[in-house]
Amino acid sequence: MFPTALPPSRVPDPMDAPPLRWGILGSGWIAEQFIRSVRAHTRQDIAAVGSRSQDKADAFAREWGIGTAHGSYEALVADDSLDVIYVATPHNMHHPHVMMALEAGRNVLVEKPMALDHAQAAEMVALARAKGLFLCEALWTYFLPKFDVLQQVFDSGALGEIKSVHTEYGEYFTRDHRIFDARLAGGPLLDLGTYPLSLISKLLGPAKQLVGLKQDDPSGVHGQLSVIMANAAGNQGVMSTTLYGLTPTNAAIVGTGGTVRFGSEFNLPGPFEVISADTTTRLRHDEPVGRHFEGLFYEAAAVARCIAEGKAEAPQRPLDATLQMMRLIDEIREVLGISWAAAG
Ligand SMILES: NC(=O)c1ccc[n+]([C@@H]2O[C@H](COP(=O)([O-])OP(=O)(O)OC[C@H]3O[C@@H](n4cnc5c(N)ncnc54)[C@H](OP(=O)(O)O)[C@@H]3O)[C@@H](O)[C@H]2O)c1
Structure with a gap:
């Protein structure tokens, strides 16, 4: 039977998602869009940024009012105070950066595409599963309320x-x-x-x-x-x-x-x-x-809920x-x- 009406979205209010401490790995274009959207629509805490140089990390942290600026990606993922790392570097760096974050015991949201190819992605997924850590590809379309209705x-x-x-x-x-x-x-x-x-x-x-x-x-x-x-x-x-x-x-x-x-x-x-x-x-x-x-804040809120509930994906x-x-x-x-x- 074809429906007579569309269902409402089941996406909960992003403001109610438990606030996690986020570390931003890479300070480029999408990192800025993410911070702006997430800050305006959720209670998530953008707590730290990691950049390839201390100068760039300091400048980015000053501009966005971020508490901690790490001068290397290694230092960022070693920061025990963070609940989740958002990997926002170019595609070919997703594999090394996600593997590094997972090895350090961090949950990860990685920009799309997850990796350059299936073999790299499979390795990342296997490591996350072996360590019981959260991993997700930031394909934010599927977190939008409209896609919940479509689903x-x-x-x-x-x-x-x-x-x-x-x-x-x-x-x-x-x-x-x-x-x-x-x-x-x-x-x-x-x-x-x-x-x-x-x-x-x-x-x-x-x-x-x-x-x-x-x-x-x-x-x-x-x-x-x-x-x-x-x-x-x-x-x-x-x-x-x-x-x-x-x-x-x-x-x-x-x-x-x-x-x-x-x-x-x-x-x-x-x-x-x-x-x-x-x-x-x-x-x-x-x-x-x-x-x-x-739109970007919906994925951040959903990721926060998953991690707070102990879900791995x-x-x-x-x-x-x-x-x-x-x-x-x-x-x-x-x-x-x-x-x-x-x-x-
Ligand atoms: N979800 C979306 O709508 C959306 C939109 C655009 C892009 N993306 C994805 O996000 C990722 C980043 O894209 P972007 O447009 O933000 O890129 P971008 O502006 O070039 O920024 C990438 C950042 O990665 C770091 N990086 C490390 N090594 C680098 C290198 N050799 N060359 C350039 N940057 C390097 C830099 O941060 P530091 O200098 O701080 O180390 C740089 O600022 C891509 O995988 C892309 O597919 C998603």
């Missing part, structure tokens, strides 16, 4: 069999951005691509077949790519991503029972519609369109979901001939 729609079976998932994501970057740097595993696949690919992987499972095209950029990274994957049932996921300019960043999920259409960027706060296959019923979820400031972004997406990324790289060799 209930998926779980209800109202969409029937998912036949296809259509996704794309493009943004403009200046040439000095790390996304154009092959040594930092640049290109859109590990960056923008993680949003569409996580959705395809979540809804369709592993790829049985995969085809695609890429275009290389003179900087040495891939500049854009498009892939079609089919799962064991032959149902299709379609995705394209580019670093040459802004695209709608939209998605559609087409099932035998109904379709989901997004009213704005699918991975950010904003409205969506669930439409019955015969189009006679249209259910609309309304919420203001937002970006990082309006977040149900919104299970570690097996991360591993499955990393396997899909490996397969895309193999088919398209993309290597992270320069990233070392």
